[in-house]
Amino acid sequence: MPGWWSADVAIQISYFVTAVLFIMGLKRMSSPVTARSGILWAGAGMAVATLITFLYPGMSNYGLILPAIFVGGVLAAWSGRRVAMTNMPQMIALYNGMGGGAAAAIAAVELYRGGTEGYASTTLAVAGGIIGAVSFSGSLIAFGKLQGLIKRSLRFAGQQIFNLLFLLAALVLGALVIAHTNATSAVVTGFFLLALVLGVTMTLPIGGADMPVVISLYNALTGLAVGFEGFVLNNAAMIIAGTVVGSAGTLLTQLMAKAMNRSLGNVLFSGFGDTGAAATGAVQGSLKPIEASDVGVMLAFAQKVIVVPGYGMAVAQAQHKIWELCQLLIDRGVQVRFAIHPVAGRMPGHMNVLLAEAGVPYDLIADIDEINAEFETADAALIIGANDVVNPVARTDKSSPIYGMPILNADKAKNVIVIKRGQGAGFSGIENALFYLDNTRMLYGDAQKVAAELIQAVKAVG
Amino acid sequence: MTGMVALYIFMLAAFTGYEVIARVPVILHTPLMSGSNFVHGIVLVGAMVALGGAQTPLEKTIGFIGVLLAAGNAVGGYVVTERMLEMFKASGPRSSPEKRTS
Secondary structure: OOOOOOOHHHHHHHHHHHHHHHOOOOOOOOOOOHHHHHHHHHHHHHHHHHHOOOOOOOOHHHHHHHHHHHHEEEEHHHHHHHOOHHHHHHHHHHHHHHHHHHHHHHHHHHHOOOOHHHHHHHHHHHHHHHHHHHHHHHHHHHHHOOOOOOOOOOOOOHHHHHHHHOOOOOHHHHHHHHOOOOHHHHHHHHHHHHHHHHHHHHOOOOOOOHHHHHHHHHHHHHHHHHHHHHHHHHHHHHHHHHHHHHHHHHHHHHHHHEEEEEOOOHHHOOOOOOOOOOOOOOOOOOOOOOOHHHHHHHHOOOOEEEEEOHHHHHHHHHHHHHHHHHHHHHOOOOEEEEEEEEOOOOOHHHHHHHHHHOOOHHHEEEHHHHHHHHHHHOOEEEOOOOHHHHHHHHOOOOOOOOOOOOOOHEEEEEEEEEEOOOOOOOOOOOOOHHHHHEEEEEEOHHHHHHHHHHHHHHHHHH | OHHHHHHHHHHHHHEEEEEEHOOHHHHHHHHHHHHHHHHHHHHHHHHHHHHHHOOOOHHHHHHHHHHHHHHHHHHHHHHHHHOOOOHOOOOOOOOOOOOOOO
């Protein structure tokens, strides 16, 4: 074996390859054509890095490392295979929290052990520790909320000040840890406990509608924490991967907040998310019901139909039936498009995943900028389980909480058919002016059942 | 590596992350978030090293939890991202795929 070759060189080269594979993988994941291969590339990078780390000089405790990887990996693979596509956002939150917890655990081991050398290293360990711990407990709360385990949003007067005090206390303990580089265990323990509590109290007041933005933020934070702990351990793969995710995640968080017409500060500190804030504003007109058979005829003889799906469609598991209906229409020569609002579903892009699951090809799916001009030429807009994202009030009523949010111009279509379970208001509790327009007809019923009736009606046209 | 070199790596990696994600279509936001969630699963490598160097029972316990969580992040992140991306398909030669034979 030549003299320059050693386990350390092999490890460094492998980490370099991993970093390249991660960046190329993420790049490929940003286009629908290459996305599938992107995750395979990134996965290969992870496998290389994990395997080579077993050769790390001076490692012991293999008897603990192997079972931990096995148990964690098997549980995650099992849960990841089983989770329904509708529950994907909270599952991402859960896995993300685990990453944050791991980063905090690295910080804790190094700080208890006195393994950090010098102020820079200790400071980064502490910074990564608090960020990781907040991301861990915060993500668990986000998971609990979206999964329906935590129903109420805890809010009380002076909550922001309360949280600020918690943050300050954690920072003071963190500074103490840094100041005496060999801090007592008690200070380290107190620091981590405060950070964990902070994550909980920060996340509890945030409403369910805003949770995706919060999950994305915690994703970026976990990346940052991983990057910081990478500096502590002198591990280039962790520094690069963590920092790339930190900045990519921050950008993604901003894009999501923008798509929801909220600023990040607003999401974190206001708590509109699920309040159902004052749904006033009287709406003129009446609701006009229609039968499925009539809608079937209308769709069958239309030239162009735009489907606007919302989370309600996914909850009713109607996407397969809707796609079956659309295929019938396509075979009749009707031009069918799906219009997706950025916040349709539980997080931006979630509805695309749900439609993809039903087999809808992604080139029939258009986003808001692409499709909005087309509503004027559409014979029918079919609204299924969507509400706030097609409410014209967002354009006109300055007093409405959703004023200024970009909406799909479904009201411009010649006919608007709204498939809806009952007469309730949307997620935000705001009355929908679209439902009262002259060209709107309401088709009441469970989305899946209604879709089946529509299929029969279109088939009956022959 | 020296502090300055580390700082350069940090700066360049931050720009890389930003550039890689900029201009990504909304339809891929959820899978991409999931994908980046998988990528920070690299924390597994650090958790292994931390546990590998742990000595007291307390350090070993925390290190064990760290590796357990990190493995969950990496494996879970991979599985869900792969499941989502696998479903993204373009339509066939004409606009109606499958079912055409029926």
